[in-house]
Amino acid sequence: MSSYVKIPSNLKPSDPQGSDLLAQERATVTFDVKELTLFLFGKKNLDRYHEILRIVENDPAFDKTNVYFMGRNELFKHAMKKEKRLAQLIKENKWKVEDIQFAEWLLDTPGPFGVHRGMFIPTLISQGTEVQKKEFLVPALKYKILGCYAQTELGHGSNVQGLETTATYISEADEFEIHSPYLTASKWWIGGLGKIANHAVVMAQLKSNGKPYGPHLFVVQIRDMETHQPLPGITIGDIGPKFGFNSTDNGFILFDRVRIPRSNMLSKFSQIKKGTGEYINPPNDKLLYGTMILVRAIIISGVRFALERAVTIAIRYSAIRRQFVDKEEPKKLKDGRVVETIILDYTMQQYRLFPVIAQAYACFFTAKVMIDQYAEYTKQSSVGNYSLLTDLHASSSGLKSLTTTMAVDSIEECRRACGGHGYSSFSGFVKFYQNYLPNTTWEGDNFVLTQQTARHLFKTFRKMVLSKGAEAYPSQSERNQTMAYILQYLNDPNHTCTATTHLDFKNPELQLRAFGHRAAYLIANAVDQIDNHKSTWNSMLVEINRISRAHCQYLLVRNFINALQNSRQSEDEGLHMLRDNPSLKEVMLTICNLFVLHTMEKDLGDFMECGYLTPSQARLLRAQIYNLLKEIRPNAVGLVDAFLIPDFLLQSAIGRYDGKVYETMIDWASKEPLNGITLDVNPDSDVLFRNETDNKTKAKL
Amino acid sequence: MSSYVKIPSNLKPSDPQGSDLLAQERATVTFDVKELTLFLFGKKNLDRYHEILRIVENDPAFDKTNVYFMGRNELFKHAMKKEKRLAQLIKENKWKVEDIQFAEWLLDTPGPFGVHRGMFIPTLISQGTEVQKKEFLVPALKYKILGCYAQTELGHGSNVQGLETTATYISEADEFEIHSPYLTASKWWIGGLGKIANHAVVMAQLKSNGKPYGPHLFVVQIRDMETHQPLPGITIGDIGPKFGFNSTDNGFILFDRVRIPRSNMLSKFSQIKKGTGEYINPPNDKLLYGTMILVRAIIISGVRFALERAVTIAIRYSAIRRQFVDKEEPKKLKDGRVVETIILDYTMQQYRLFPVIAQAYACFFTAKVMIDQYAEYTKQSSVGNYSLLTDLHASSSGLKSLTTTMAVDSIEECRRACGGHGYSSFSGFVKFYQNYLPNTTWEGDNFVLTQQTARHLFKTFRKMVLSKGAEAYPSQSERNQTMAYILQYLNDPNHTCTATTHLDFKNPELQLRAFGHRAAYLIANAVDQIDNHKSTWNSMLVEINRISRAHCQYLLVRNFINALQNSRQSEDEGLHMLRDNPSLKEVMLTICNLFVLHTMEKDLGDFMECGYLTPSQARLLRAQIYNLLKEIRPNAVGLVDAFLIPDFLLQSAIGRYDGKVYETMIDWASKEPLNGITLDVNPDSDVLFRNETDNKTKAKL
The missing domain is CATH 1.10.540.10 (Acyl-CoA dehydrogenase/oxidase, N-terminal domain)
Known part of the structure; x- marks a missing residue:
């Protein structure tokens, strides 16, 4: 695209140049960046x-x-x-x-085919019979059928049991009648529905012989295959503009007694018998939970990539952006001229950004563990052993909540750390943030989810207290990491932190104990409230949220620490690399310490409230964090380079690999279509754009 | 605008209706809403x-x-x-x-004339001579001249001293040469510049006789008054799309040795003498600081309105949105049918939203105090007494930082508390949030600002320690509220909280003491680090930020408490009303307590680290917060109704006064222009929109 404004070609940014500054940063890195990428x-x-x-x-x-x-x-x-x-x-x-x-x-x-590939097809695969796969899946794979997944309604999201769309079996016709009895029954937010889909998998309340059987899935053709117009009885539309995702056609749909054949109910697990309308039960619902765990592992892996992307922009820009001369420690060019300090040298900037690097690594290790655990669960469940399921499900719910909230907060922190230019779309933050944001809401609202985590923790805790002394539960083989920290707490509820110098806070046993003790303490208190003081579940929701957070922070910390400790013995390709590369291992240890201690500091109140930390230890903890920032400083650019987020993805004038921040800002600005328009600024004139037609053509691009 | 989709007219939301639910809420309010509005x-x-x-x-x-x-x-x-x-x-x-x-x-x-009215004209008034006012201000007031205020550059924002644009006095011609020596010298982010302005007040480095005199202001004509094209030597453009503010033409400008008459330097306070180029000093710079204090008072008042707007939407929607049946306390309709619980009844939702109501009131009272203090300062400074200035300037810097960050966080918290629909533009949050966001960066970056606050606090502290014992400083007449809490701390640094029941946390003396003690403790520690342990300023930046936060939280708490306590004696119209209206006073007290205790809880670590709170007191504090949420619950809708944010401003389908959430969502969606387009969804076809031309016309609106 051509420019509307000619920028004088003789002008350069004032020295030092961005590319030179990044080259300097890259020269101080203490490890092999390519190795870390690998x-x-x-x-x-x-x-x-x-x-x-x-x-x-x-x-x-x-x-x-x-x-x-x-x-x-x-x-x-x-x-x-x-x-x-x-x-x-x-x-x-x-x-x-x-x-x-x-x-x-x-x-x-994010585009209109995303749900077709990511939800419609997988649902047909997992819930359809072989006959249904032939009818719907085969053409879907060829894009002859375009589908969406219509679950959420205008009036219901989290509470799937409360959905209002009905699917009533009409035995005379051997058909289902799909119906929206209320406006609130309108399906809403359905990706691909607004403009693209000609078929939908619809979640509806199954009714047969006057009896309700709860939400089930039905395949419904919604648009004509030739004209692409909605079929009779069906009202469809795009739901309008959103914070982000405006490249996707999230849609709504209303059904006015629309008939579909009985065979369109997805029937791998449950079905209605022809004529009699008898309901045949699903064998077990555990399969569904298995998929949810995998989806959440993928979301957490996505958190990692989102954090990497945000912090890559912010760190590179901070290594180029200069502001104020630090009078106590002025920076000088080789020729002795004093220049302003790059903002990455300010401790506040480091304190804001380096923990985001650490969060990305923490999510990397936890996503890895979750995918391994999912594989192990799949193996065991194939021979009928579901014992891993509940703990995995509970932990993955809380982890999804904790990490996606963390990601959104950190992306925005990185954006704001880029000052004014972070607010420009050219920073690469704006569209990115807007599109990432729904992660806090979809696949389980982040506040609702934590209840599932806490409920499981309470059950585990009660079971363990009941069997205390005998230690009958858990047996050695049943024991998982959740139980390990609860057991430790039950054996020594008054344990306190042993740190006497700031160096002690680098001890991984101490770190794990801190997070385990705090989580167990919160669980113990909540169970006491509920069981002994008749507190209702609703009255405990704030505490429940704290507990899920505490438990999942423990998991993130544990998975990070374990990975580094196990690298000595592990057969895992990556961990193996850490063992053989001491400089890589060292930088990972520093990053791990920063993640653990910064996370602790953010919730310092919790760690002191449970009696684990004293005020003077809190001060030692802070001192250690400031030391870690110093240790990381020379590796900051190397650490984000290693993420290998390409410029093609970043689309950031300020986060580019080559450091040409200001040249790119002004080059992109010159292409703003509004710059092709001349105005009439006279307040008494009704004309606004003088050359409007011109612009229409230009703006068409 | 007409609909593209016909919505079936026979459908209503499922019961109970939003309007009925809001009516119920309005019936439980314990105070007179109109009185509170007044x-x-x-x-x-x-x-x-x-x-x-x-x-x-x-x-x-x-x-x-x-x-x-x-x-x-x-x-x-x-x-x-x-x-x-x-x-x-x-x-x-x-x-x-x-x-x-x-x-x-x-x-x-936010539109292109905003800076003309808000910055260009006021600058001419405050910095121009009478002659200059005649030349520029008079036509500006008639919109004959349209101006902007060009300070920030591509390479410099916070550090005004570092700006690169030069204004060199050429004695032979008696002119200034305005020049951009580098690409980074390009003015950037200038509202009204991109498309509208024909004049600019330009901040440039004044040079005369080879000597630099720092940044000064110059009026420069930048566009032709007839053709509206940039004048020779001037490159102008709009800087492109942003997170928000896309209705404004933030622009950039480069000067290639552009000449202006000497008389275009704004010369009320400093000037260059004709011919000799001699520089005449400004008499004093205190006037500038005075204006900054006023601007910040206005920003904090803006925080109040932003919080009110966000929480109005979230509270009303939460009173209508139902999700899940609370099995322990199921809600029933009059006919006995069990319905889902409105989400405002969940304690987690209350915990997320009620503090935002309280923050709005806190900002209301503090903005009031700041405006009063500014008036007092103006009065005193007119007779040459500037003693109030430093404390006012320091406090207003930190308050701007603290409250605007709080506002952005709370708006987003309110948005997320509305679940999926919060993500729709129709919620009224999206554009609102996007346009509010720059408040954290402009008028002083929120992190940079806190240094000004802390620097003043350190000075005050040192002065007081030096004079300790004698108590020579501050004298009774010099003593301000900052000194009061420092003095209290110096006299009893080991003071601890006396609370033994959760009710004790409602004691305003205890509350004030807590915030004062914590702030003074942090100041004392930081001064010790700097003075006795040679810590550099840079190494203290994280602590400095905490200190400013602590100090300004103290101010918010103090101003709220004082207002309620002083209502008995005050002559102030508003406070007078509180005295005469016990039900209003009671609800204000509850709101004040929630603000204080919730703020304390969010930084619990600080209050324990300074030794003020014990772990068991922390638990009492939480218990009191949960009690306050219960007290506020019946008044929630009344409290936001009292803000009187009109639907015309809210533009929110979900926060409307009448509660017609779902009807409005679908009505607005039907008007999405994308709904007027028919697609070609065949992946092998290059055609994307079948009826593109049609749509172009329609989309034109």
Whole structure:
């Protein structure tokens, strides 16, 4: 796209140049950045990354140059173009799910086919019979059928049992009647529904012979395959603009007694018998929970990538941006001239940004553990052993809540740490933040979710207290990490922190004990409130949220510490690398310590309230955190470079790998379509744009 | 605007209806809502509010119906239309500054004339000579000249001393040469510059006879008055899309040795002598600080209105939104049917939202105090007494930082508390949040600002320690509230909290002592670090930020408590009302207690670290907070109704006064222009929109 404003070509930013500053930063790194990248991705994924980046980066259909200037219609068109081209590439290159995930990550444009691929097809696979797969899945895979997943309603989100759409079996016709009895029954927020889908998997209250059987899934054709118009009895629309995701057609749909064949009820697990309308029960509901755990592991992995992206921009920009001369420690150029201090040298900036690097690594290790645990659970459940399920489900609920909230907060912290320029779309933060935001709400609202975590913890705790002394429960084989910290607490509820110098806070046993003790203390208190003081569940919700947070922080801390400790023995490709690379191991240890201690400091009140930390220990803890910031400082740019977030994804003038911050800001600004318009500024004139028609053409791009 | 989708007219939301639920809430309120509104606005402002609302609400130029659907160009055009009409109304109705402020608040569209009125004109008034006022101010007031205020540059924001644009006096020509020596010298973020302004007040480094005199202000004509094209040597553009404020033309400008007459340097306080180039010093710089204090008082008043707006939406929606049946305390309709619990009845929702109500009131009282103090300072300074200045300046810096960060966090908390629908633009949160966000960065970055606060506190502390024993400083007459809490601490540094029951936490003396003790403790520690352990300023920045926060929380708490205590004696119109209205006073006391204790709980670590609170007292504190939530519950809707934020401002489907949440959501969705388009969804077809031309016309609106 061409510029509307000619920028004088003789001007450069004042010295020192961004590229030189980044080169200096890269020279101080104490470890091999490429090795760390390899550790993070693994050989196979790194090859995949490069291969897919090569393909998508230069494809004109995926050109992102004008995205920041697009209104809703243009943006949606841009997304459709991307979806169509992506569908072709998937076919041409025979991409698998993992390849598509990489491509979607790089393309960074949530589009109308996303739910078709991510929800509609997987639901048909997991819930459909073989006959149903032939009818719906086969054409869906070829994009002959385009589907969406219609669960949430205008009036109901979290409470799936409360959905109002009905599916009533009409035995005479052997059909279901899909109906929206109220306005609030309108399906709402359904990705792909607003404009694209011609089929929907609809979650509706099954009724047969006047009896309710709760929410079930039905395949409903919603638009004509030729005209693409809604079928009779069906009202569809896009739900309008949103904070982000405006490249997707989240839609609504109302059904006015729409009939579908009985065979359209997804029937792998439950069904209605022809004629009699008899309901056949699902064998067990555990399978559903298994999938939820996997989805949450993927979300937590997504947290890692989101944090990496945000902190890459903020760290690089902070290494270039200079502001104020630090009078006590003035920076000088080689020629002796005093220059302003780069903002990354200010401890406040380090305190704001370095913990975000650490959070990204923490999520990396926890996502890894979750995926391993899911694999182990899948193995065990295939032979009928579901014992891992409840703890996994509870922990994954709380972890999804904790980490996605952390991600949103940290992205915004990184953005604000970039000052005024962080507010420009060109920073790369704006669209990114807007699109990331729904993670706090979807797949379980972050506040509602924590109740599932706490409920399980209370049960575990009660069971363990009852069996205390005998230690019958848990037996050695049943014992999991949750029980380990509860047991430790029950054996020594008055345990206190043993630290006497700030160095003691680097001790991983002390760190784990701190998080375990605090979580167990909160659980013990809440159980006491409920069991002995008749507190209602509702009256305990604030405490419940604290407990889930405490438990999941323990898990993040434990998984990080364990990974580093186990690297000595592990067969795991990545951990193996850590063992053989002392400089890498050292920097990881520092990062781990910062994550643990910064997390502790943020909730310092908890650690003191439970009697674990004294006021003077709190001061030692802070001192240790400030030391860690100093240790990390020379590696800051290296650590974010290692994340290997490509410029194609960042789309950031201020976070670019080459450091050309200011040149890019002004170059992109010159392309703003509003710059092609001349105004009539006279307040008494009704004319606003003098050359409006001109602009319409130009703005079309 | 007409609908693209016909919504079935026979459908209603499922029972109970939103309007009935709000009516129930309004019936439980224990105080007179109208009285509270009167208390908040005062008679004069309330009349003004109604008068201006009446005028703007029905003016077609201010119609907001389509705003959520607009792209950048449409939005900017919408803003221009608003600006022109507003300029007419100001003239017609002879509106004063206060009237314009009310109108701008209601119109809620930051537009290109904003800086002309808010910065360009005031700068001419305060910095211009009488001759300059004739030349520039008179036509500016008539909109013959449109101006902007060009200070910030691409490379410099907070550090004004570091600006790169130069203004060199050329004695031969008796002119200044305005020049941008680097790309980073480009003015950037300048409101009104991108498209509208034909004049700019430019902050540039004054140079004369080879000597630098630091940043000064110059009036520069930048566009041709006829063609509206940039003048020779000048490059101008809009800086492109932003997180919000896209209805404003924030711009950039580069000067290539542009000449202006010597008389264009704003010379009320300093000037260059003709020919000799001699620099004449400004008499004193205290005047500038005075204005900053006033601007910050206005920002804090703005925090109040922002919080009120956010929490009005969230509370009303929470009184209508139902989710899950609370099995322990199920809600029943009159006919006995069990219905889901409204989410406002969940303690977690109360814990998230009620403190935001309390924050709004806290800011109301503190803004009041600041404006009073500013008036007092103005009075004293007019007779040469500037003794109030340093403390006022330091406190207002930290308060701006603390309260705007609080506002942004609370707006987002309110938005998320509305679940999925909070993410829709129709919630009224999205554009609102996006436009509010820059408050954390402009008028002093929120992190940089806290250094000014802490620096003053350290000085005060040192002075008081030096004079300890003799108590020579401060003398009774010099003593201000900052000194009062420091003195209390110095006299009893080991003081601890005396609370033995949760009720004790309602004691205002105990509350004030807690905040004062904690702030003084942090100051004492930091001064010790700097003075006795050679800690650099940079190494203390994290602590400095904590200290400013602690001090300013003390001020918010103190101002709230004082207002309620002084209502007995006060002559102030509002406080007078509190005295005579016990039910109002009671609800204010509860709100005050919630603000104080919730603020304390959020920083519990601090209060325990300084040795003031014990772990068991921390538990009592929490218990008291949960009690306060219960006390506030019946008044929640009444409290936000009293804010009197009109639907015209809210533009919220979910926060409307009448409670018609779901009807409005679907009605507005039906108007989404994307719904007027038919797609070609075949992935192998290059066609994206089937009826594109149609839509172009429709989307034009």
